[in-house]
Amino acid sequence: MRYDENPLETLMEAPLLSIRQLTVDFHTDTGDFRAVDGLTFDIPKGRTVALVGESGSGKSVTAQAILQILSKKARITGGSIIFNDPALQAPVDIAALKPEGEAMHLLRGGRIAMIFQEPMTSLSPLHTIGDQISEALLIHADVSKDEALQRTMEVLARVGFPDPKRALRTYPFELSGGLRQRAMIAMALITRPSLLIADEPTTALDVTTQAQILDLIKELQAETGMSVLLITHDLGVVANVADDVVVMYRGRIMEAGSREEIFRHAQHPYLQALMRAVPRFAMAENERLTPIREVKSATLARVHAPERPQPQGPILKAEGLTKCFTLRSGRLFGKPRMIRAVNEVDLELPTGKTLGLVGESGCGKTTVSKMIMRALEPDAGRVLFDDGTGPRDVHRLEGEDLTDYRRSVQFIFQDPFSSLNPRMTVYETLTEPLRIHNIGTPDERYQRVKQLLDMVGLDQRSLRRYPHSFSGGQRQRLGIARALALEPRVLLCDEPVSALDVSVQAQVLNLLKDLQSALGLSYLFVSHNLAVVDYIADTIAVMCRGYIVEEAPKSSLFRNPVHPYTQALLAAVPDPDIDRPLDFAKLRTDRFSNPAEWPEPFRIPDGEFGVMKEIEPGHKIRMGRVTTQEAA
Amino acid sequence: MIRFLLRRLFTMAVTLVIISALVFFIIKLPPGDFLSNLIYELRAQNDNASITKAEFLIKQYALDRPAWEQYLIWIGVIPGPNGFSGLLQGDWGWSFEYDKPVADVVGDALWLTLLVNLAVVIFIHIVSIPIAIYSATRQYSIGDYLATFIGYIGLATPSFLLALILLYYLNRWFGVSIGGLYDAKFAGEPWDWPKIQSFLAHLIVPTIVIGLAGTASMIRRMRANLLDELGRQYYVTAKAKGLGPTKALLKYPFRMSLNPFIADIGNLLPHLVSGSVLVSLVLSLPTVGPILLSALKNQDQFLAGFILMFVAVLTVVGMLISDLLLAWIDPRIRMGGGR
Numbered sequence: 001m002r003y004d005e006n007p008l009e010t011l012m013e014a015p016l017l018s019i020r021q022l023t024v025d026f027h028t029d030t031g032d033f034r035a036v037d038g039l040t041f042d043i044p045k046g047r048t049v050a051l052v053g054e055s056g057s058g059k060s061v062t063a064q065a066i067l068q069i070l071s072k073k074a075r076i077t078g079g080s081i082i083f084n085d086p087a088l089q090a091p092v093d094i095a096a097l098k099p100e101g102e103a104m105h106l107l108r109g110g111r112i113a114m115i116f117q118e119p120m121t122s123l124s125p126l127h128t129i130g131d132q133i134s135e136a137l138l139i140h141a142d143v144s145k146d147e148a149l150q151r152t153m154e155v156l157a158r159v160g161f162p163d164p165k166r167a168l169r170t171y172p173f174e175l176s177g178g179l180r181q182r183a184m185i186a187m188a189l190i191t192r193p194s195l196l197i198a199d200e201p202t203t204a205l206d207v208t209t210q211a212q213i214l215d216l217i218k219e220l221q222a223e224t225g226m227s228v229l230l231i232t233h234d235l236g237v238v239a240n241v242a243d244d245v246v247v248m249y250r251g252r253i254m255e256a257g258s259r260e261e262i263f264r265h266a267q268h269p270y271l272q273a274l275m276r277a278v279p280r281f282a283m284a285e286n287e288r289l290t291p292i293r294e295v296k297s298a299t300l301a302r303v304h305a306p307e308r309p310q311p312q313g314p315i316l317k318a319e320g321l322t323k324c325f326t327l328r329s330g331r332l333f334g335k336p337r338m339i340r341a342v343n344e345v346d347l348e349l350p351t352g353k354t355l356g357l358v359g360e361s362g363c364g365k366t367t368v369s370k371m372i373m374r375a376l377e378p379d380a381g382r383v384l385f386d387d388g389t390g391p392r393d394v395h396r397l398e399g400e401d402l403t404d405y406r407r408s409v410q411f412i413f414q415d416p417f418s419s420l421n422p423r424m425t426v427y428e429t430l431t432e433p434l435r436i437h438n439i440g441t442p443d444e445r446y447q448r449v450k451q452l453l454d455m456v457g458l459d460q461r462s463l464r465r466y467p468h469s470f471s472g473g474q475r476q477r478l479g480i481a482r483a484l485a486l487e488p489r490v491l492l493c494d495e496p497v498s499a500l501d502v503s504v505q506a507q508v509l510n511l512l513k514d515l516q517s518a519l520g521l522s523y524l525f526v527s528h529n530l531a532v533v534d535y536i537a538d539t540i541a542v543m544c545r546g547y548i549v550e551e552a553p554k555s556s557l558f559r560n561p562v563h564p565y566t567q568a569l570l571a572a573v574p575d576p577d578i579d580r581p582l583d584f585a586k587l588r589t590d591r592f593s594n595p596a597e598w599p600e601p602f603r604i605p606d607g608e609f610g611v612m613k614e615i616e617p618g619h620k621i622r623m624g625r626v627t628t629q630e631a632a
Numbered sequence: 633m634i635r636f637l638l639r640r641l642f643t644m645a646v647t648l649v650i651i652s653a654l655v656f657f658i659i660k661l662p663p664g665d666f667l668s669n670l671i672y673e674l675r676a677q678n679d680n681a682s683i684t685k686a687e688f689l690i691k692q693y694a695l696d697r698p699a700w701e702q703y704l705i706w707i708g709v710i711p712g713p714n715g716f717s718g719l720l721q722g723d724w725g726w727s728f729e730y731d732k733p734v735a736d737v738v739g740d741a742l743w744l745t746l747l748v749n750l751a752v753v754i755f756i757h758i759v760s761i762p763i764a765i766y767s768a769t770r771q772y773s774i775g776d777y778l779a780t781f782i783g784y785i786g787l788a789t790p791s792f793l794l795a796l797i798l799l800y801y802l803n804r805w806f807g808v809s810i811g812g813l814y815d816a817k818f819a820g821e822p823w824d825w826p827k828i829q830s831f832l833a834h835l836i837v838p839t840i841v842i843g844l845a846g847t848a849s850m851i852r853r854m855r856a857n858l859l860d861e862l863g864r865q866y867y868v869t870a871k872a873k874g875l876g877p878t879k880a881l882l883k884y885p886f887r888m889s890l891n892p893f894i895a896d897i898g899n900l901l902p903h904l905v906s907g908s909v910l911v912s913l914v915l916s917l918p919t920v921g922p923i924l925l926s927a928l929k930n931q932d933q934f935l936a937g938f939i940l941m942f943v944a945v946l947t948v949v950g951m952l953i954s955d956l957l958l959a960w961i962d963p964r965i966r967m968g969g970g971r
Contacts, residue, residue, distance in 0.1 A: 067872055069868060069871050069872055100876070100877055105874050105875075105876060106874070107874075108871070108872060108873070108874040109872055109873035109874030109875075110874055113872070113873075114869075114872045116865055116868070116869060118865055121864060121865040121866060122865045122866055122868075122869045123866055123869065124866040124869075124870070124884050124888070125866075125888075125962075125963070125964055126884075126887055126888060126961070126962060126963065126964075127883075127884075128963075135873065135875070136873045136874070139873060139874045139875060140874060171963045171964070171967070173963075173964060173967075174967070184869075187869075187873070
């Protein structure tokens with residue numbers, strides 16, 4: 001196929017899809033509202049258009065309108081979606097087609113395919129990958145079942161399945177998130193569509209996997225010449241893969257243009273604000289993110305840490321933490337397998353500081369935080385907590401001491417939706433910790449709750465409301481307020497912002513920073529997002545397969561990342577700066593997350609732990625056995 | 633898999649042992665038993681021959697021994713007056729009330745009960761699944777409200793009342809007698825074609841009457857389950873593939889929503905046996921329900937014990953079947969992984 005031989009010629013050609021004055025209205029019990037309002041843009045042939053915006057901006061609704069899979073409450077009430085596919089005789093106006101008509105069924109999945117954000121839930125758990133992928137082909141092409149399976153195998157091989165024949169018979173839950181998304185891509189591409197709609201295709205994936213998936217989409221696009229409509233809120237992803245960018249806000253286009261124009265000369269204040277809200281690596285030492293909506297709190301300026309004895313050393317310390325899990329084997333007579341989730345982890349959290357724990361999903365970071373919280377018993381090692389009277393082993397605490405520890409260490413969860421009880425009002429949620437620990441009279445609790453709400457910038461009138469009436473960011477602030485109710489010393493934050501939009505993320509990160517300086521809190525901040533950790537942490541520990549592989553003050557970690565895994569992680573973060581593109585070639589292999597395949601001297605063979613070695617003050621790296629012997 | 637089966641069979645056995653003990657001792661709980669009551673009555677009438685027979689039966693079935701010994705003899709693990717002859721050996725005991733072996737009393741009734749209830753289960757599913765799918769896919773439409781309304785009426789109407797009404801009006805308007813499971817003239821006859829025809833004709837009304845309440849609750853639950861699944865992402869994926877709405881619905885959300893019902897099979901069977909007692913009485917169906925009722929009232933211990941044990945075995949086997957079915961249709965359970 002000839003594309004991009006002459007960019008001008010491509011531009012002159014009629015666009016594959018042109019949306020004109022599209023309006024989508026929602027009709028709900030609480031009233032009608034317009035989700036998409038007079039949207040107009042083009043998707044040229046063979047190019048990638050990124051649709052950017054916060055959640056609720058109408059970008060996903062636009063995608064659903066193109067496929068006519070809007071929910072029952074939504075309806076296209078105006079405008080046109082002209083689809084000019086070379087495979088069809090004449091251009092069609094999708095907006096005028098019946099959602100369940102024959103013509104729409106042919107387009108849907110045949111000429112326009114879609115992949116979704118959650119590869120876990122977008123595939124049926126009851127059907128094999130082979131069945132679900134070949135089904136797409138069987139609907140749209142006149143092929144026999146065997147041919148369809150043959151084609152499925154080819155596509156699976158193309159999207160990077162190591163053993164496509166076996167993959168046909170596997171179920172989605174047997175695959176990793178990355179492979180599931182690859183299967184989704186295979187399902188979308190098996191019919192060779194001319195337009196691929198990717199709705200947040202990498203948001204639920206780890207950074208290294210994200211880079212691989214983006215790379216794959218780019219490659220396939222070059223091969224087939226299809227157009228891609230990429231829906232995302234991540235400006236880093238946009239900067240790396242989009243040709244054109246459309247920025248949406250509340251159903252309207254704020255700004256549109258080529259990638260160059262958008263990133264070099266952002267005109268619209270909304271886009272500029274969005275860019276300022278994203279944490280970047282090259283931020284100055286005391287630079288603050290600027291959220292689109294700042295949290296305002298009068299109380300925050302006045303509160304201060306309660307007077308209490310301060311520990312001499314670190315407030316929290318983990319020594320040689322080790323945890324193994326036994327997995328049931330999948331086969332009939334298989335032996336249960338042992339998984340070493342956490343291997344001899346040492347951590348130190350100084351008072352009033354933030355320790356960032358970074359790693360991809362499954363690396364053991366959550367297990368570590370659970371052991372610190374004493375929700376899990378370690379197999380070896382101990383956790384020491386110092387409340388000013390000297391360090392004590394957390395897992396030996398009993399009775400009164402344990403209750404005190406519970407008060408001192410609180411948890412902030414990842415998912416603001418499921419971590420609040422939907423049947424409890426804000427008042428009940430926030431007073432529950434006080435009631436459990438028998439603190440204060442009802443009047444005092446009421447005062448305390450009002451103070452807490454103000455501290456996280458929420459209105460006191462929300463006391464009688466239930467969690468469902470709050471947005472994701474507001475709920476996360478409620479979660480923070482609940483964690484603060486008992487005046488803790490340490491907060492364990494497990495991915496507290498990864499479920500939030502960029503603009504809200506900046507808001508919550510700033511709030512956490514302000515609370516720390518006002519209340520003298522210490523944070524253990526667990527995240528997979530290096531840029532976020534860079535923004536909030538003082539010291540960063542990088543975890544991989546249960547090992548801490550590198551630990552350093554953040555300045556030296558980013559200036560001089562030594563371990564190959566740290567380097568790979570850093571290289572995989574898409575930067576919203578088009579002068580610093582991702583190096584896809586480097587990230588193509590999976591070798592960097594397997595300790596047995598790290599290059600010498602970092603290689604750790606199975607069954608060994610390696611040793612931490614200090615290369616500059618505070619900067620420690622895990623080395624394999626060879627170097628240990630040299631040192632001895 | 634084999635280990636799983638062996639483990640399940642073992643727990644089933646333990647469960648049955650516990651149930652049998654409970655059943656036996658609860659039946660024995662009220663003072664006296666059928667025979668002693670009978671002997672008192674006969675003494676009053678001075679019917680010596682009968683008394684001798686009753687006393688013979690007491691000896692024969694070891695009713696003069698302590699309760700725990702009686703229990704073990706009933707189960708068949710210690711020898712009674714006639715050596716080992718208990719449930720394990722297939723000797724189900726003697727019904728004092730009917731003065732016949734238990735096997736003869738329940739014989740036909742057991743199979744008829746199973747047949748009636750099988751018909752009811754099939755009826756419930758055939759009727760409720762299409763209605764549930766209809767009202768779930770057209771949530772808050774007139775049809776949905778109508779189905780819901782009828783469902784509530786079905787739920788709220790006592791089955792025995794419905795049975796009475798049908799009994800009366802069918803007889804009055806059409807002159808059909810719908811009592812029993814076959815025409816009275818076939819009673820005691822061998823099962824030939826005319827009798828089977830008569831049986832099938834008589835099956836219709838009890839099936840509808842017993843099934844209606846179940847249908848209503850099934851529609852409600854199926855609709856709720858389906859509505860849950862219809863909001864799931866994989867259904868959107870299926871539609872985005874270009875699959876037609878009906879096909880997509882049946883292949884994905886519908887199959888997902890079946891799990892709870894398969895898990896329920898184990899509960900369904902015993903519930904139907906005991907739940908249809910009232911209707912069986914009203915329609916004078918020759919099923920085990922009424923037999924069980926009178927056996928319990930008269931402390932006819934072996935008869936009652938046997939029927940209760942039969943229901944227990946049905947439950948436990950039903951549970952096993954539903955577990956195996958679940959493992960068969962749901963790979964997540966089969967492979968013991970995932971969420």
